[in-house]
Amino acid sequence: MKILLVGYFTETSKATITRHFPEGWDIVIVPPGEEILRHIEDCQVLIPEHVKVDHSLLSKAAKLKLVQTGAGYDNVDIAACSELGIWAANAAGVNAQAVAEHVMALLLSYYKNIPFLDAFMKNKMDQHQLEYTGSELAGKTIGIIGFGAIGKKVAEFCRVFELNVLAYARNAAAQSDGFVKMTDFDTLISTSDIVSVHTPLNQQTKQLINKAVFQKMKHTSLFINTARGGIVNERDLIDALKNRDIAGACLDVFECEPLPTDSELRNLSNVILTPHTAGMPDGLKFHKKRYDFFVNNIKRVENGEEPASKLNQIV
Incomplete structure (x- = not known):
């Protein structure tokens, strides 16, 4: 299971986040930019921050099953996700x-x-x-x-x-x-x-x-x-x-x-x-409840179930 997180993270926050996912999952954390294209083709889950998830980007994601956001999802083209058979979910209420x-x-x-x-x-x-x-x-x-x-x-x-x-x-x-x-x-x-x-x-x-x-x-x-x-x-x-x-x-x-x-x-x-930290009470760029939700939702999709807090419906 390859998870691609896109956003601005320090080395400390990267280590904290990576440790929170199950052992054996491939966690890739990159800033917005060209590096995304190196990983989007074979990731199963995309967790995007500070990047627009549009039809152009999604069309390159051949194995993508889920776009998982925090509470807000204004950066994600939900209709494009549906068209391409990709689940989109947020974490409503978690923060x-x-x-x-x-x-x-x-x-x-x-x-x-x-x-x-x-x-x-x-x-x-x-x-x-x-x-x-x-x-x-x-x-x-x-x-x-x-x-x-x-x-x-x-x-x-x-x-x-x-x-x-x-x-x-x-x-x-x-x-x-x-x-x-x-x-x-x-x-x-x-x-x-x-x-x-x-x-x-x-x-x-x-x-x-x-x-x-x-x-x-x-x-x-x-x-x-x-x-x-x-x-x-x-x-x-x-x-x-x-x-x-x-x-x-x-x-x-x-x-x-x-x-x-x-x-x-x-x-x-x-x-x-304050620097957009209201929903991250556990430390820099980290909220345990948020990442617990992410892990559970990824497992649901991996098992063929619908994600919790889904934003679209796919066939």
């Missing part, structure tokens, strides 16, 4: 706990001003000269865009912190437990103190959050994105932060990843950044 915890960590870091206070202490500044602002979470309203596994877990955590929770879902059938108030998009963005994005990236959500949206948000609001960078017009976000149309942002995902070193986001004092 819900991890991402929701990351959202709460960002929330607390922002409102308790942890990055600033940490730097203050480490720079050995005079405590009598300390000036900062902060806030409690209780009583604030958080608006959750997208109410799937992650959005629901965030809402569950917010209950403990006594936040009021609004949620918007394109799926009209999405239900709350009564604690969460389902509402329309415009009401959510205009009345929330915190707006947190948890929707997939697709044609309907691409650059959903743009200048017009930021102008409708409260000037005191915090924007959080741990979903996909492409859901947000990044230029509009930077302008909104610089013009103080919104108060701040906490970002784990970006339009271009890795985030360019010259990105203005790196220099804004009202922004907290």
Whole structure:
């Protein structure tokens, strides 16, 4: 069984990931680029990060049985997989706990001003000269865009912190437990103190959050994105932060990843950044639950079964 992982991994993360697969499986980890073509022809499973999986690439994969992604699959042409008889599956919900915890960590870091206070202490500044602002979470309203596994877990955590929770879902059938108030998009963005994005990236959500949206948000609001960078017009976000149309942002995902070193986001004092690690709580590029799921799903396909969390149907 040959497994091809495509993405940016350090030698440490490569070793950690490889050890997690069964002994005897051939695990090949390469960055995006020409090297993919050397391995795509004879691999049975493709796990793609930072690479577009289109018809052209898939047509070269003569032995491919499964394209396995994490939670997001916006980089995979599902129709092409179906046409070529290749299963496509994601790992929906596997990282819900991890991402929701990351959202709460960002929330607390922002409102308790942890990055600033940490730097203050480490720079050995005079405590009598300390000036900062902060806030409690209780009583604030958080608006959750997208109410799937992650959005629901965030809402569950917010209950403990006594936040009021609004949620918007394109799926009209999405239900709350009564604690969460389902509402329309415009009401959510205009009345929330915190707006947190948890929707997939697709044609309907691409650059959903743009200048017009930021102008409708409260000037005191915090924007959080741990979903996909492409859901947000990044230029509009930077302008909104610089013009103080919104108060701040906490970002784990970006339009271009890795985030360019010259990105203005790196220099804004009202922004907290993390490098797309919300769903990887166990260490660099690794989440045990995620890879447990991958291994089990690969075994299912190897045994002639349908994969769990399948995204297509093949004959």
